[in-house]
Amino acid sequence: MRTQVGIVGAGPAGLLLSHLLHLQGIDSVILEARTRDYVQHRIRAGLMEHDSAALLRDAGVGARMDREGLVHEGIVLRFGGRSHRIPLAELSGGKTVMIYGQHEVVKDLIAARLAAGTPILFEASDVSVHDVATATPSIRFRHDGRDHTLACDIIAGCDGFHGICRPSLPAGHLSVFDRGYPFGWLGILAEVAPSNDELVYASHDNGFALLTMRSPTVSRLYLQCAPDEDVGAWSDDRIWAELQTRLADRDGFVLKEGPITQKGVTAMRSFVVEPMRAGRLFLLGDAAHIVPPTGAKGMNLAFSDVAILARALTAWYRTGNSDGLEAYSETALRRAWKAERFSWWMTSLLHKFDRHTPFERRLQQAELDYVTTSRAAATTLAENYVGLPLI
Ligand code: FAD
Ligand code: DHB
Secondary structure (H helix, E strand, O other): OEOOEEEEOOOHHHHHHHHHHHHOOOOEEEEOOOOHHHHHOOOOOOEEOHHHHHHHHHOOOOHHHHHHOEEEOOEEEEEOOEEEEEOHHHHOOOOOEEEOOHHHHHHHHHHHHHHHOOOEEOOOEEEEEEOOOOOOOEEEEEEOOEEEEEEOOEEEEOOOOOOOHHHHOOOOOOEEEEEEEEEEEEEEEEOOOOOOOOOEEEEEOOEEEEEEEEEOOEEEEEEEEOOOOOHHHOOHHHHHHHHHHHHOOOOOOOOOOOOEEEEEEEEEEEEEEEOOEEOOEEEOHHHOEEOOOOOOOHHHHHHHHHHHHHHHHHHHHHHOOOHHHHHHHHHHHHHHHHHHHHHHHHHHHHOOOOOOOHHHHHHHHHHHHHHOOOHHHHHHHHHHHHOOOOO
């Protein structure tokens, strides 16, 4: 079996890369460990930056997003019982964000790939990458009970944080930058209309809470919790009671409750490897970097890696010029580190840190006050939140 670009992972990064390459006449094959049904129903990200939504639209895979997605022009920061709106569009020259579930993006991209005839081999097992230091790399895997070798020019490691591509790189090749946080998020999906038109980020003495949504009838809510929190210890009643406490304000906000259809705990981590490439193997998305979810940068960062690599590969296949490929890691890392900084900052601003001294807690409150009263500070938040340029 042979293709131009062998892609490991059918998450947002692998699928979008395959799609953008196809539009440029470049062939790819995608290998995915899970079933199609599993990846299409994995509930994760929900918020797309302005340019991420535009990228999907320009690539011809944004029609359902534009029909069903929710465009937001602002967010609310809530602390001390008061709500403060950050008018994102007004502060960013008209940019907005789009609420549209990651699993919906994945569904749209899979449909487009299959319609174009790109092979997506679901339930591929024992995937391994070989000869990445040569011009003839390959991927070996098992599929349908048989062993296969996929010969390719380039391997794109889009297999997420727990994938095999990053650990396959030669020992000593990568520098790792890693930071843990002393908390996680308990996330729920609930069948109830969102209690606010815009997202609400709440900083409360009990911890952080976030109100977001997936549609006009489905709410998504998150609570700061212990990193190893036992979901079983959280009955629906306990979750709603804690959300009511943390999201309350003094202006009459009413949190509507409804049946909870999904619950899960996410650990929080900042993680980057440098460089994002070894020979013919390129790392994209969560395979190369992780951000804590506050500020919703993960999927967007995967998209910017894809845009950078797709452009570089297009130039290489068309003209033989490898400057873009040589610069891939540096270009992608410059953007990744800015998203790392913003996600770390939003997380630090809004969460309760048990180790904080009263002095540090006061500094945090002063920063919240500053961000919501200074146009300069709010503009910085808005510029990053709606997203820095993709490339
Ligand atoms: P993944 O989505 O992890 O895809 C990797 C794929 O590779 C998977 O399908 C996996 O099954 C497959 N794979 C793994 N190993 C192998 C193997 N050995 N062989 C073959 N296939 C393999 N981001 C945002 O931008 N906005 C948000 O609002 C947001 N909210 C989030 C909320 C939560 C609770 C979580 C957990 C994450 C959130 N994120 C958000 C982050 C976002 O979900 C990720 O950054 C995004 O999924 C990264 O995409 P990816 O394609 O790089 O990796
Ligand atoms: C969502 C997740 C986030 O981390 C965030 O900052 C905003 C929205 C979401 O799942 O909708």
